[in-house]
Amino acid sequence: MSEDQIIKRKPAAAKAKSKKRSRDDEGGSRKRRKPAAQEQDDLDLDLEAGVNKKIALVDNLLLADHLAKKIRRFGTDLTPIELSQLDISPNYITDTTSFQEIRTLDNLPAFLEQFADDAKQLGSAPKQNGSPHTIIVTGAGLRAAEIVRSVRKYQTKNITVAKLFAKHIKLEESVQFLEKHRTGIAVGTPVRLSDLVENSALKLDHLERLVIDASHIDAKKRGVMDMKETMLPLARWLARPEFKQRYADPEKGLQLLFY
Secondary structure (H helix, E strand, C coil): CCHHHHHHHHHHHHHHHHHHHHHHHHHHHHHHHHHHHHHHHHHCEECCCCEEHHHHHCCHHHHHHHHHHHHHHHCCCCCHHHHHHHCCCHHHCCCCCCCCCCCCHHHHHHHHHHHCCCHHHHHCCCCCCCCCCEEEECCCHHHHHHHHHHCHHHCCCCEEEEEECCCCCCHHHHHHHHHHCEEEEEEECHHHHHHHHHCCCCCCCCCCEEEECCCECCCCCCCCCCCHHHHHHHHHHHCCHHHHHHHCCCCCCCEEEEC
16 A cells, blocks of 8 residues: 555544544534523522422413323323323413412412402302312322411301311311311312212312412422322313313303412
């Protein structure tokens, strides 16, 4: 092999290395873009307040899409038909983006009053025991207890705010409580709420609104829609046939609000 041939091959090798470096640089650039998205997500989280501020900016169309994506992310063992049965139409969801305050527990009463037809009725209750006009759904018992305290202004001597969750409260105790008390607002977790409906202790005849504790995040930056163990029970609760029949009913409509 001549010396000239050896010399001619060297630039080709250098060019190949240059291309590899270019690809590496592009790959590095792509990798560097991921933290930017994560950084934006973190900007939406107010860890001190325990709130995902992005929920307040999402309208009913985007919320329905968000729910559908979460259901498919966590429902990998469900069939396509089962997944579609859990979907919630955008027409079922009330757009709450007009509420301007940060979605903390302190501001929950103001939120309820803004979207109630008559705010004074929040402090009332149907005559039938265990038949609330409002059910607030959250992901954990401790959080439910905190919500109960935040809406206690609507409780009177004869009207209670019901705590309906499994932590430290047996199912039979919740059944007995509902059977004995007029309840205007009930706060609970999806599984316990469903169990009480199936038990006929929690009655839905006078239900006017479902409120989802959607903005709250825990210390690990997770909300009720961010974990399989809470998202799928929530989806099943929201997709109950008696609810779907009423969400868009012009006469006996059921409000679906995401706080």
